[in-house]
Amino acid sequence: MPTGDELTELARAVAQAGDRSAFAALFKHFAPRVKAYLMRAGTPSQLAEELAQETMVNVWRKATLFDPARAQLSTWIFTIARNLRVDHLRREREVRADDGGASDALQASGASEEVACDDDGPDEQLHAARRDTAVRRALRELAPEQLQVLWLSFYDDRSHAQIADQLKLPLGTVKSRMRLAVMHLRRLLQGMEP
Amino acid sequence: MIQHHPSDELLLAAAAGTLDSGAAIVLGAHLETCARCRADLHLFEGLGGAMLEAIEPALMAPEALASTLATIDGAQAPTPRPAAPTVPAPLRPDLPPGVTWPRSLAHCSISRWHWMGPGMRWSRITVPHDRDANVFLLRIGAGKALAQHTHSGLELTHVMCGAFHDGRALFAAGDFDAADASVRHQPVLEADGECICLAAVKGRLVFDGAIARVIGSLVGI
Numbered sequence: 001m002p003t004g005d006e007l008t009e010l011a012r013a014v015a016q017a018g019d020r021s022a023f024a025a026l027f028k029h030f031a032p033r034v035k036a037y038l039m040r041a042g043t044p045s046q047l048a049e050e051l052a053q054e055t056m057v058n059v060w061r062k063a064t065l066f067d068p069a070r071a072q073l074s075t076w077i078f079t080i081a082r083n084l085r086v087d088h089l090r091r092e093r094e095v096r097a098d099d100g101g102a103s104d105a106l107q108a109s110g111a112s113e114e115v116a117c118d119d120d121g122p123d124e125q126l127h128a129a130r131r132d133t134a135v136r137r138a139l140r141e142l143a144p145e146q147l148q149v150l151w152l153s154f155y156d157d158r159s160h161a162q163i164a165d166q167l168k169l170p171l172g173t174v175k176s177r178m179r180l181a182v183m184h185l186r187r188l189l190q191g192m193e194p
Numbered sequence: 195m196i197q198h199h200p201s202d203e204l205l206l207a208a209a210a211g212t213l214d215s216g217a218a219i220v221l222g223a224h225l226e227t228c229a230r231c232r233a234d235l236h237l238f239e240g241l242g243g244a245m246l247e248a249i250e251p252a253l254m255a256p257e258a259l260a261s262t263l264a265t266i267d268g269a270q271a272p273t274p275r276p277a278a279p280t281v282p283a284p285l286r287p288d289l290p291p292g293v294t295w296p297r298s299l300a301h302c303s304i305s306r307w308h309w310m311g312p313g314m315r316w317s318r319i320t321v322p323h324d325r326d327a328n329v330f331l332l333r334i335g336a337g338k339a340l341a342q343h344t345h346s347g348l349e350l351t352h353v354m355c356g357a358f359h360d361g362r363a364l365f366a367a368g369d370f371d372a373a374d375a376s377v378r379h380q381p382v383l384e385a386d387g388e389c390i391c392l393a394a395v396k397g398r399l400v401f402d403g404a405i406a407r408v409i410g411s412l413v414g415i
Binding site for chain 1: 202203206207209210211212215233236237238239240241242243244245246247248249250251252253254255258259261262263265266322323324
């Protein structure tokens with residue numbers, strides 16, 4: 001499996017030289033993960049396949065916008081996949097609501113504007129990369145079961161039930177462990193502040 | 195100085211993209227004014243990235259890479275989104291001097307100010323892709339009190355300007371509040387200026403008094 005630095009190098013090659021073999025390597029690593037995430041988040045398999053491909057098309061097109069000083073590559077790709085999923089759900093809802101007509105305004109309105117605020121100042125950007133690294137370090141200190149419940153916030157209820165099943169725990173216990181895992185992560189991160 | 199921030203749970207849901215549109219709009223307005231919560235949002239997005247690294251990969255279709263490359267070649271320039279349809283300039287009621295609209299409302303239409311009592315006005319926000327979202331603005335004059343109420347579901351509030359005290363705490367510009375059915379409160383405005391709040395409610399406000407109930411049901415919040 002390629003390391004984070006190797007993946008970042010591949011992304012740079014895509015951005016600077018339109019390197020197709022570098023893109024193929026990124027695709028091989030990320031597309032199956034994005035598809036798995038989308039399915040866990042409740043997206044049917046065929047649609048997850050399409051959105052995973054669309055995510056990778058966006059990775060190609062927006063590669064020059066990726067800034068390794070601001071976030072890890074996997075974080076950046078996660079946000080692309082998440083936004084595509086949210087936009088898809090919205091379009092679906094809009095089409096259902098007015099029978100296929102008049103959804104142009106939505107199409108034009110673009111991606112997930114509410115929480116996608118990129119107005120961080122230079123200081124915040126500097127901190128962003130350090131924090132992303134600190135998160136990875138903190139995660140290494142968590143027990144595997146605790147990690148598994150942390151991911152649940154990104155999945156839908158069916159996945160929650162599956163994981164509760166795997167861990168042989170009642171669903172309610174798993175949900176309270178989710179909150180504990182976030183608190184634990186917070187404490188670890190506070191301990192790492194310079 | 196912002197005193198009241200959203201919970202980790204809400205920020206994590208925002209990072210995961212699982213908030214409903216009303217909540218996303220109100221939280222978005224807070225994030226625009228709060229660097230600390232933007233940092234937390236990025237932290238939780240980093241968790242999303244780590245999740246992506248840890249997840250058991252799914253199997254892609256055999257022709258997936260080829261078809262993705264074909265899409266890339268087929269449209270070197272990003273497919274132009276259909277030219278922005280000529281939507282009439284969105285309706286925007288007036289705001290006090292110095293107060294600006296949160297960008298999270300950019301795609302919404304906002305009604306004019308409606309009267310809901312002496313010194314109290316409200317405005318309906320329509321979210322184009324989610325007609326069921328119950329999002330509104332309250333504009334309350336200095337020193338006025340809103341009727342005591344509770345909520346049938348979670349109420350999220352972002353203070354755009356001014357300040358009020360609701361028996362639990364003082365909320366001022368930039369502050370964020372989440373109140374559920376266990377909170378029965380009566381926001382009372384500070385004496386020194388009017389207050390505008392952006393709010394999203396799951397369910398409805400439930401007012402105590404008969405008159406307040408009538409007004410509440412008339413305006414549909």
